[in-house]
Amino acid sequence: MKASWDIFCSVVDNFGDVGVTFRLARQLVTEHDLHVRLWIDDLNAFARLCPGADPLADRQLRDGVTVCRWPKEWPKAWQPVELPDVVVEAFACRLPPDYIEAMLARERRPLWFNLEYLSAEDWVSGCHGLPSIQSSGLRKYFFFPGFTEKTGGLLREAGLTEKRQAFQASPGARQSFLQRLNIVPHAEARLMSLFAYEHAGLGSWLECLAQADRKTHLLVPEGRILGDVQRWLGVEELKAGAVHARDALRIQVLPFVRQEDYDRLLWCCDFNVVRGEDSFVRAQWAGRPLIWHIYEQDDDAHWAKLDAFLELYLVGLSEEARQALTEVWRSWNGGKAMTQGWHALEQHTDELAAHAERWCLEQALQEDLTTALVRFYQSWI
Ligand code: TRH
Numbered sequence: 001m002k003a004s005w006d007i008f009c010s011v012v013d014n015f016g017d018v019g020v021t022f023r024l025a026r027q028l029v030t031e032h033d034l035h036v037r038l039w040i041d042d043l044n045a046f047a048r049l050c051p052g053a054d055p056l057a058d059r060q061l062r063d064g065v066t067v068c069r070w071p072k073e074w075p076k077a078w079q080p081v082e083l084p085d086v087v088v089e090a091f092a093c094r095l096p097p098d099y100i101e102a103m104l105a106r107e108r109r110p111l112w113f114n115l116e117y118l119s120a121e122d123w124v125s126g127c128h129g130l131p132s133i134q135s136s137g138l139r140k141y142f143f144f145p146g147f148t149e150k151t152g153g154l155l156r157e158a159g160l161t162e163k164r165q166a167f168q169a170s171p172g173a174r175q176s177f178l179q180r181l182n183i184v185p186h187a188e189a190r191l192m193s194l195f196a197y198e199h200a201g202l203g204s205w206l207e208c209l210a211q212a213d214r215k216t217h218l219l220v221p222e223g224r225i226l227g228d229v230q231r232w233l234g235v236e237e238l239k240a241g242a243v244h245a246r247d248a249l250r251i252q253v254l255p256f257v258r259q260e261d262y263d264r265l266l267w268c269c270d271f272n273v274v275r276g277e278d279s280f281v282r283a284q285w286a287g288r289p290l291i292w293h294i295y296e297q298d299d300d301a302h303w304a305k306l307d308a309f310l311e312l313y314l315v316g317l318s319e320e321a322r323q324a325l326t327e328v329w330r331s332w333n334g335g336k337a338m339t340q341g342w343h344a345l346e347q348h349t350d351e352l353a354a355h356a357e358r359w360c361l362e363q364a365l366q367e368d369l370t371t372a373l374v375r376f377y378q379s380w381i
Contacts, residue, residue: 003377004035004084006110008070010093011042016295018045019259019278021090022065023155024115027370029064031158034374037084039070051258070096086377088113089140104136111380112138113373118145118154118277120308125150129376143376145369147312154281156368161360164267164285177264181254182241189215189250190270194225195279196293200335202228208342210249219265221254229253270353273332287360289352291332306333317355321348 005028009021018040025038040046043055046067054060058069071078078096083103087110089095103109114132116124128144128151143152167173178185185191192209196202202225209216220229222240229251230238240255257265262279266272266286274283275293283290292309294302310329314322325348327341345352367375 002033002035003086004037005086005088006037006039006084007088007090008039008093008095009041009090010070011040011045012091014276014295015045015049016276016278017091017093018042019049020115020155021088022046022049022062022067023259023278024088024370024373025065025067026063027155027157027368028374031370032374035066035084036064037066037068037081039068041070041072043067043069048256049259072096083110085381086111086113086373088115088373090115091117100136100138103138109138111377112140113143113376114140115373116142116144118281119305120147120312121304122308128152141376143373147309147363149366152372153366153369154284154363155278155370156285156364158368160285161287161364164263164287167264167267168287174268177261178268181257181261181265183217183219183252183254185217186215186250189217191217191219191268192271192273193219193221193265193269194229194273195221195223196225196273196275196291196332197296198224199228199293199332201331201337203232205332205338205342206232206246206249206251208339210247212248212346215248216250218249218251219254219269220251221262221265222256226253284356284360284363287357289349289356291329294333296333302333306330313359316358318348318351320344321351321355324348325352 007021007025009017011017021038025036028034028036043053047053047055050062053062053067060067078098080098080102083106087095089112092114103112124144124146125148127142128146129141131139131141133139145152145154209218220226226238233244233251235244238253240253242253244251263282266283266288269288271289272283272286273291273293274280276295280292294306296302306329310326314325317325324341324344328338328345331338331341
């Protein structure tokens with residue numbers, strides 16, 4: 001009989017929580033033939049990632065995953081359900097108390113994971129896979145995604161690299177995909193994408209692109225960065241479909257697209273600016289250079305995470321390229337002017353491109369996160 005999994009996702013803000021859990025759920029179904037229920041407390045966020053999904057439905061089948069509304073507030077309180085074999089609590093989101101009671105009462109208890117946020121910090125490998133004994137006596141296992149084999153790895157579907165490489169090797173596939181999104185770049189223009197949080201120094205970067213020798217076509221999916229783009233352009237309102245040109249720079253605003261299309265968009269671009277967790281990982285799988293706009297934490301803990309990733313990622317680059325990339329990432333995340341760093345980075349375009357592909361292939365040698373979770377379960381039973 002197929003094992004059954006429940007994944008719980010509470011949407012804090014943005015799209016990362018739902019993006020990661022839906023990706024995991026789909027992979028458990030398609031590659032491991034499991035029954036998966038995905039409990040989400042904000043189906044509006046889900047419907048943005050999965051067009052066609054019904055934000056009002058209590059239960060719907062999407063890509064083989066049973067997506068359920070996670071009722072948290074009166075009058076729709078949590079109703080008892082049949083317990084699965086495995087429970088994934090994503091990002092410490094706190095399971096419904098009645099559900100925990102039911103786990104406790106069952107003779108054969110489910111395996112309970114807390115799937116943590118992604119971090120390249122050293123301490124992660126020491127905590128990955130460890131159980132934490134709850135006051136109820138239940139055990140909850142910490143599962144950490146990461147970049148080394150001492151962690152749970154990254155979400156990566158089977159055959160992703162081959163699919164991406166085949167797409168990038170096919171000018172026809174690229175062109176018809178771009179046309180579908182009404183993107184018609186100038187033949188000599190490099191293509192870039194921008195998915196970021198607000199950035200006070202954004203204007204300085206756009207200015208660099210506008211004044212560059214080479215044309216740039218910048219694709220900006222609708223989202224939080226649009227206000228800064230708008231300010232620099234000096235226009236009233238930017239919506240999907242808008243196109244504005246300033247010297248060598250053409251900016252095109254895109255609608256928020258489904259996850260598979262966002263992947264292809266990253267594959268098409270020569271350079272991607274990404275954020276949070278999931279788009280950050282997908283940009284690495286694109287094998288192209290990137291800037292990571294990390295999710296800011298109140299206690300500034302994000303800086304340690306940024307530096308820990310850079311320490312791994314920079315290995316193998318020349319000293320000059322390392323310095324330029326570090327400067328650009330740090331300026332971006334500090335909301336500072338980008339001019340100096342970006343000019344330095346532009347000197348290393350080819351080196352950074354080759355490096356991004358190498359990094360992707362190296363990371364792809366590791367076991368993917370979904371398989372690691374399934375394997376953990378198999379050795380646990
Ligand atoms: O939306 P985010 O900022 O999410 C963040 C992070 O996950 C952060 O770690 C977390 O603490 C916070 O949320 C609560 O960035 P992220 O993680 O890249 O998620 C964006 C998702 O949206 C990702 O799955 C890709 C997807 N996406 C599309 O499907 N279509 C699009 O057009 C775009 C731009 C993104």
